[in-house]
Amino acid sequence: MHPPSAQAGIRRLTLAVMLVLLQVSVSAQKLDSWREYTFNSIDCAAIFPGEPKVTEKAEDDGRLTVTASYGNSRDSEALFVSRIVIAPSVAAAKSADRILDDALEGSAKESKGTVVKKEQILVQGNPALLVTIEGDNWVGLSRYVLVNKTGLYIALALRTKPSTDENRDFLTRENMERFLRSFTLLGNSGGKK
Numbered sequence: 001m002h003p004p005s006a007q008a009g010i011r012r013l014t015l016a017v018m019l020v021l022l023q024v025s026v027s028a029q030k031l032d033s034w035r036e037y038t039f040n041s042i043d044c045a046a047i048f049p050g051e052p053k054v055t056e057k058a059e060d061d062g063r064l065t066v067t068a069s070y071g072n073s074r075d076s077e078a079l080f081v082s083r084i085v086i087a088p089s090v091a092a093a094k095s096a097d098r099i100l101d102d103a104l105e106g107s108a109k110e111s112k113g114t115v116v117k118k119e120q121i122l123v124q125g126n127p128a129l130l131v132t133i134e135g136d137n138w139v140g141l142s143r144y145v146l147v148n149k150t151g152l153y154i155a156l157a158l159r160t161k162p163s164t165d166e167n168r169d170f171l172t173r174e175n176m177e178r179f180l181r182s183f184t185l186l187g188n189s190g191g192k193k
Contacts, residue, residue, distance in 0.1 A: 033049055033050075034047045034048065034049045034175075034178075035047060035048070036182065037051075037052055037068065038186070039054065039066070039068050039081065040186070041054075041056075041066055042066045042068075042081075042082075042083035042153075043083070043185060043186040043187070044081060044083065044153060044183065044184060044185055044186055045182075045183075045184045045186060046068075046079075046081050046155060046179060046182045046183045046184065047178070047179060047182040048068075048070045048079055048179075049070065049175075050070055051070070052068040052069055052070040052079070052081075053068070053069050053070070054066065054067070054068045055067050055069070064084075064085050065082060065083070065084050065085075066082065066083050067080055067081070067082040068080070068081045068082075069081075077158070077159040077160070077171035078156075078157075078158045078159075078171075079156070079157050079158075079171070079179055080154070080155070080156040080158070081153070081154070081155050081156075081183065082153065082154045082156075083151055083152070083153050084103075084151070084152045084153075084154070085150065085151060086099065086146075086149060086150050086151060086152055088150075091149040091150055096127045096146050096149055097120075097127065099146055099149065099152065100127060100128070100129050100144050100146055100152075101129075103144055103152055103154070104118065104129060104131060104144055107133070107142075107154070108133055111133065111135060111140075112135055112136075113133040113134055113135040113138075113140065114133065114134055114135070115131060115132070115133055116132050116133065116134050117130075117131065117132040118130075118131050118132075119131075121143075123143060123145045123183070123185065124184070124185050126145050126146060126147050126185070127145075127146050128143055128144060128145040128146065129142075129143065129144040130142075130143055130180070131143070131144065134161075137160055137161050138158060138159065138160050138161060139158075139159060139161060140156055140157065140158040140159075141156070141157045141176045141177065141180055142154060142155060142156040142157070142180070143155045143180050143183060145183075145185070147185065153183070153185070155179070155180055155183040157171060157175075157176035157177075157179050157180060159171045159176070
């Protein structure tokens, strides 16, 4: 038999291991509750941890912006997928890189954020940017995807700082990246058939 101090140490170790296993189990359950939602009106799909809200906004210049969004109860974490129709005059006058850069600059200016990382990538063969933007108390990871110079898709995961994942409801850094990787273009948009 172990002395009382050793027994107490074993009990503490057992309790600590049980707490770690419980935390891992809860995290896995949160991740497993995410499912793919398809948005036929904007020809794309992405995973969300719950039913996203879809809104449409007609712009004065005739463009239509459709957005699917999901946020937690504290509104400190949110996911967005938007499709913005590019005006034909803009598409004719600008290169794909310029359209993407202008959209990113506009987003950073409107949100009062700073672009801290920008990488040119391809999403299903379409020119895109993988971006990290930070504001005073928030950080956003996003993909800007341009399809046929007529449609700009923006997938955005946004959360408040600090950047620790300890008390996150659903939007850990890993889940932010998972959400962006899940963004998929569908057949009519130039994506998978």
